[in-house]
Amino acid sequence: MASYDVIVIGSGPGGYVCAIRCAQLGLKTACVESRDTLGGTCLNVGCIPSKALLHATEMLQETEENFGKMGLKVLRPDVDWKQMLAYKQDTIDQNTKGIEFLFKKNKIDWLKGWGSIPEAGKVKVGDEVHEAKTIVIATGSEASALPGVEVDEKTVVTSTGGLTLPKIPQTMIVIGAGVIGLELGSVYSRLGAKVTVIEYLDAILPGMDAEVQKTFQRTLKKQGLEFVMGAAVQGVEKAKDKATVTYKLRKDDSAHEAEADVVLVATGRRPYTEGLGLEAVGVELTDRGQVRIDDHWRTTAPGIYAIGDAVAGPMLAHKAEDEGMAVAETIAGQAGHVNYGVIPGVVYTHPEVASVGKTEEQLKDEGRAYKAGKFSFMGNARAKANFQGEGFVKILADKETDRILGAHIIGPMAGDLIHEICVAMQFGAAAEDLARTCHAHPTYSEAVREAALACGDGPIHS
Structure with missing residues (x-):
């Protein structure tokens, strides 16, 4: 049985930053991660791969729209989708290997496998149990389920499947006009897909400045994205290589349907805490499934902290990173702080x-x-x-x-x-x-x- 000052469960932006900062502050640290690579959702199937595709398709758009205006006469580029996916994967590999290097540099042990907390001060990974003076829950989030919609990550996909489609669809329906839906919708629209965004609310990017919402939606429309606003999705039916989305407009309760090659479900994310054994050790969850914490990221169980998407607040990688550093400093006896404003x-x-x-x-x-x-x-x-x-x-x-x-x-x-x-x-x-x-x-x-x-x-x- 290995013994540590701190064991961090999860190696996403919150988890790996927390582990590195703990090690920098002289704490013997380990990090639990079940994936074959470090970095969590962000580096593997989220922020980083999506930005690679956004960059590649933005270059395509620039070539098509502005090169000629600048006197750069070129033929329309051919899109090699397999090569674009390879570029995306190379970007992922460079970043995840970079985190692995930082773990070795800072003498952080990577405990490979699924982690759980069988009792206070102990973390179980596989068949091994490790002792820890302090445990940090940094398990992140997963895509939210939508009633009446079965995801197969082939025809009906979340952001994970949306980043690995075997071919560029001719048509795509995006359910949800939040950040993920608009980013991936933009990627496939630039690649030639006809993209329709179906949103329950009357404005895109919920919570954003209203003037930005209106201006941005007009801009995206000019780029070719279509919007169905104020629509409640009732279900998605798959048939061969197509899917049909049924929805009702809230203004008049009228029923409609739309068909596409791929349906991207982008209706938000929820904390991922399954299998940790939190209830048994006295860690309470909120009504929204988030780990309940105080102003210093302490859970309701002594010696256990929680950060990132697993707790309340915006589900953003940089928010998790800030919390990871603050918790590490708190554990080390310093005054960790995050300005949430x-x-x-x-x-x-x-x-x-x-x-x-x-x-x-x-x-x-x-x-x-x-x-x-x-x-x-x-x-x-x-x-x-x-x-x-x-x-x-x-x-x-x-x-x-x-x-x-x-x-x-x-x-x-x-x-x-x-x-x-x-x-x-x-x-x-x-x-x-x-x-x-x-x-x-x-x-x-x-x-x-x-x-x-x-x-x-x-x-x-x-």
Whole structure:
């Protein structure tokens, strides 16, 4: 029986970061992972492979739409789907092997197999039981099931199957207009599939800024995606190589159906805690199946912590990473901290969408006086030169103090641009602080400065 200071169950972004930070702080650490590779859903069947396909298809779109405008005369590229999948797999392999290297570098033991907690201070992996002073649950999440829909990962798929389709479908139905559905829907639309998105709510990207939602949906429509909004899916019937989705429109309860080669179920994710034996050791779950924790990520059982998708909060890899570092520091006797008010969210489509902090709708509901500074990328020289003028930057600031409360970007490199605002918010900066900071010209980031100027006397280039 091996003995450790910390055993982390799960090697996703939360788990592996937590394990590495624990080891850096001098704790003897092990990490439990049943996959043949480290990195969890994110590196193996989530964030990383999807971004590889998004990048490849964005290059295809750029070739088709903008090369000719720049005087680059080329024939339309042929898509070698097998090679594209091989490129995606190579990207996965490089990243997962990188985590394995970091484990060896930091002397972290990889306990291969399914983990469970048979009793306090013990983790069972296969037939072996290991002792641990502290246990961290970082088991992540799985795709949510949809009543009346049977997933076979061939014709009816989750994001996992959607990343490994044997051929490019001619038609695809995406159930759910959240981040995963829109990203993968964009991939296959660029590859030539006719993509229809069916969403229960009346707006895409639930919880996002309303103006961003409307602008982004219009943009995706121009790119060829079709939307059926306010529709409740009743079921999916498979027949040979096709599937038929039946749904009802909420506005009039009328029944409809649509057929496609592939149906992607992208209706969210749920915590994965099956088989851990949590109830027996006194770890409580919430009504939503999340592990119940306090403000320091401690569960209801002494010596057991939980982080990431297994607990409440946005299911984002970087949120899990922050919690992983904070828990490691807490276990080591330091003051671990996560600022949940500054957790950015990004949609890696084209254009990208990014947000942090409050939306206008939230501020109105709170009755908080605010001002909004907005700047269109059409006023940004770099964006216009690169055919990236669609979209805008919006900064929300307190009306009295000018402190930045939130920001929302749709446009080029939005996922990178948002971090300047995150840093500003982390240090309690005002919009004027951003406005008075020199930004290199010509860059996309100047649009952020202009939006900050718009919170004051007004932008220069608008």
